[in-house]
Amino acid sequence: xxxxxxxxxxxxxxxxxxxxxxxxxxxxxxxxxxxxxxxxxxxxxxxxxxxxxxxxxxxxxxxxxxxxxxxxxxxxxxxxxxxxxxxxxxxxxxxxxxxxxxxxxxxxxxxxxxxxxxxxxxxxxxxxxxxxxxxxxxxxxxxxxxxxxxxxxxxxxxxxxxxxxxxxxxxxxxxxxxxxxxxxxxxxxxxxxxxxxxxxxxxxxxxxxxxxxxxxxxxxxxxxxxxxxxxxxxxx
Ligand code: SAM
Numbered sequence: 001x002x003x004x005x006x007x008x009x010x011x012x013x014x015x016x017x018x019x020x021x022x023x024x025x026x027x028x029x030x031x032x033x034x035x036x037x038x039x040x041x042x043x044x045x046x047x048x049x050x051x052x053x054x055x056x057x058x059x060x061x062x063x064x065x066x067x068x069x070x071x072x073x074x075x076x077x078x079x080x081x082x083x084x085x086x087x088x089x090x091x092x093x094x095x096x097x098x099x100x101x102x103x104x105x106x107x108x109x110x111x112x113x114x115x116x117x118x119x120x121x122x123x124x125x126x127x128x129x130x131x132x133x134x135x136x137x138x139x140x141x142x143x144x145x146x147x148x149x150x151x152x153x154x155x156x157x158x159x160x161x162x163x164x165x166x167x168x169x170x171x172x173x174x175x176x177x178x179x180x181x182x183x184x185x186x187x188x189x190x191x192x193x194x195x196x197x198x199x200x201x202x203x204x205x206x207x208x209x210x211x212x213x214x215x216x217x218x219x220x221x222x223x224x225x226x227x228x229x230x231x232x233x234x235x236x
Pocket of ligand 1: 165166167168169187188189190191192193194210211212213214215216217218219222
């Protein structure tokens with residue numbers, strides 16, 4: 001994360017250790033090189049590297065970049081915990097596709113259960129996956145990864161102009177489903193899918209169930225493919 005207060009035109013700022021390592025060792029940038037720094041809350045600066053080591057890169061912010069790289073609607077992606085690196089994949093790719101935030105869920109058939117220190121550690125890791133994806137794709141609003149909640153507790157609190165639950169075998173999403181909605185929730189299920197009781201509970205809370213095509217997507221593919229399908233339905 002870059003501290004939003006950190007960047008002021010003409011004032012040198014030192015980047016964190018992870019970003020410094022990436023810039024100096026992975027990208028092999030040098031003093032004098034130009035780069036873009038994000039504050040994670042919608043702002044970006046063009047800056048020049050003034051000093052560089054493996055642990056600390058100092059930059060001089062020159063001009064504020066107000067280009068908006070956000071997608072046409074904020075979409076909260078609600079998804080179950082998924083095993084191993086497949087969770088990283090889902091978060092990384094959905095961030096590239098412009099997810100606004102992630103709500104992690106425990107559902108009936110979720111086969112990953114985490115709590116305590118292991119969960120805290122994983123949440124820090126997943127947030128870093130998302131930050132790295134933002135650095136790569138240039139989205140200057142960093143999605144927050146929210147700690148898992150039981151699906152039944154979260155459903156009544158889930159609020160958006162359009163709430164979607166993805167379930168194989170349902171009807172496709174109507175072409176005009178996203179017209180005029182300010183924000184969207186996209187809920188996808190675990191490898192074992194949602195139970196019928198979960199689908200009923202979601203529809204009682206105003207979720208619309210839909211399917212994309214007639215093949216079964218893996219749990220980590222679904223949020224990514226479905227986000228792309230949503231953007232195809234929203235032109236602006
Ligand atoms: N046998 C499970 C079922 O029928 O629900 C398969 C679950 S699938 C591996 C994991 C999740 O991805 C599903 O719960 C659903 O949310 C989403 N999904 C997979 N394929 C989909 C499709 N074609 N359309 C909509 N959602 C899909």
